Amino acid sequence: MKRSFDLTSSSTNTVTLPSKRQASLAGFLKPKNDSTIRSPRKVKSDHVSGIGKEDKPIILEDDDEDEVSKQEQEEEELKSISIIDKGKAKAIDTKSTDDDLVEPWPPSGIDHPYHKPPTKDYNHPIVIPPINDELKPIHFNLNPKVIYNPITDLDLVYYKNFIDKNLSSKKIMDFLLDNLPWYRVKYKVRGIDINTPRFTTVFGKDSTQTPWSGYQKCKPRAIPEILERLMRKVEQVTNSQFNFCLVNYYSTGEDSISYHSDSESFLGLNPTIASLTLGYSRDFLLRHVNYKNHPKTGKSVNTEKFNLEDGDMILMKGKTQHEWQHSIPKRSKAKGRINITFRKGIVKYATENYYNYNVGKGNLHKWNREKQLMEEVDSSDGGVKT
Numbered sequence: 001m002k003r004s005f006d007l008t009s010s011s012t013n014t015v016t017l018p019s020k021r022q023a024s025l026a027g028f029l030k031p032k033n034d035s036t037i038r039s040p041r042k043v044k045s046d047h048v049s050g051i052g053k054e055d056k057p058i059i060l061e062d063d064d065e066d067e068v069s070k071q072e073q074e075e076e077e078l079k080s081i082s083i084i085d086k087g088k089a090k091a092i093d094t095k096s097t098d099d100d101l102v103e104p105w106p107p108s109g110i111d112h113p114y115h116k117p118p119t120k121d122y123n124h125p126i127v128i129p130p131i132n133d134e135l136k137p138i139h140f141n142l143n144p145k146v147i148y149n150p151i152t153d154l155d156l157v158y159y160k161n162f163i164d165k166n167l168s169s170k171k172i173m174d175f176l177l178d179n180l181p182w183y184r185v186k187y188k189v190r191g192i193d194i195n196t197p198r199f200t201t202v203f204g205k206d207s208t209q210t211p212w213s214g215y216q217k218c219k220p221r222a223i224p225e226i227l228e229r230l231m232r233k234v235e236q237v238t239n240s241q242f243n244f245c246l247v248n249y250y251s252t253g254e255d256s257i258s259y260h261s262d263s264e265s266f267l268g269l270n271p272t273i274a275s276l277t278l279g280y281s282r283d284f285l286l287r288h289v290n291y292k293n294h295p296k297t298g299k300s301v302n303t304e305k306f307n308l309e310d311g312d313m314i315l316m317k318g319k320t321q322h323e324w325q326h327s328i329p330k331r332s333k334a335k336g337r338i339n340i341t342f343r344k345g346i347v348k349y350a351t352e353n354y355y356n357y358n359v360g361k362g363n364l365h366k367w368n369r370e371k372q373l374m375e376e377v378d379s380s381d382g383g384v385k386t
């Protein structure tokens with residue numbers, strides 16, 4: 001996201017916050033003519049920190065539509081998520097080849113300037129090495145489950161063990177931990193100090209090729225080879241295109257991301273976002289924006305929960321970002337987890353927003369493998385300058 005609100009407080013006091021979009025775009029996105037911008041909303045901070053109703057999703061097989069009245073069907077769909085296509089279990093790259101990673105993609109004719117090896121050290125504040133032979137090939141598994149609800153507009157594809165957890169995920173996680181620059185971003189929104197409760201970093205820039213002096217402030221960073229390879233694979237599998245890669249590291253169960261939607265205008269209508277998990281599993285909650293009273297039915301909508309495990313990928317698409325919010329709530333026993341998201345910014349504001357809220361103005365951290373913790377390091381950081 002945007003880094004809308006990361007309230008670390010666990011109190012249940014009601015606080016008034018600016019809307020997600022107002023917060024996320026503060027300072028650089030002109031809101032004029034945007035009738036979708038909402039006024040400040042009241043939220044309960046226990047919701048923001050993800051503590052709340054966490055119903056188990058009920059997985060239903062398809063109903064015979066003729067047998068069920070429309071009303072019953074709608075009620076059923078509200079109570080559950082429906083897997084309408086289980087996909088076919090299919091393993092790929094399980095042999096000793098990574099041919100899939102280098103086959104031409106995207107198909108010719110699609111303009112995608114970031115499908116090139118990144119220029120060496122391109123604006124990285126530290127040297128990110130190319131991947132060594134140990135990391136190659138990356139082993140993937142394909143077993144997609146389509147999760148689609150036409151009433152609530154939940155629209156997901158869930159790939160269990162997409163990055164093979166026995167063969168590849170640990171090596172990739174170690175490489176990313178060891179070699180990426182990490183940030184603990186702080187920012188202020190309308191007088192409220194926000195301490196992002198996780199480590200973040202971001203690569204990429206929008207593909208509009210619009211010259212914009214704003215880029216001077218944030219120095220977009222080339223997508224490192226390992227992430228570029230993953231991104232290409234995800235694009236190929238999902239038939240999507242991306243130009244940004246945001247990475248989160250949740251060091252303990254205290255690290256989290258509060259309920260939010262990645263529905264920023266700079267991602268366009270109905271953005272497709274791919275989200276990958278490496279390391280310790282975490283609950284991923286999805287809550288409808290009108291969960292108390294769905295406008296189509298007047299009924300409540302259950303929260304959905306997925307336990308995202310090492311190697312899993314979840315694709316959020318369609319109206320999901322507009323109709324649903326998602327979160328990774330705090331979990332007392334959790335250990336280190338990396339989350340990688342691939343997104344496509346369609347206008348220049350994306351670049352500024354992502355760097356502001358995921359790199360910020362400094363406080364570069366590096367992983368200390370011996371001590372198994374993040375350490376703040378001294379560096380002439382190439383992050384956001386203003």
Ligand SMILES: O=C(O)CCC(=O)C(=O)O
Pocket residue numbers: 001246248257262275284326327328339341
């Ligand atoms: O860690 C995750 O799975 C979710 C991250 C997320 O929602 C985000 O970065 O916008």
Ligand SMILES: [Fe+2]
Pocket residue numbers: 001260261262326
């Ligand atoms: Fe998100």
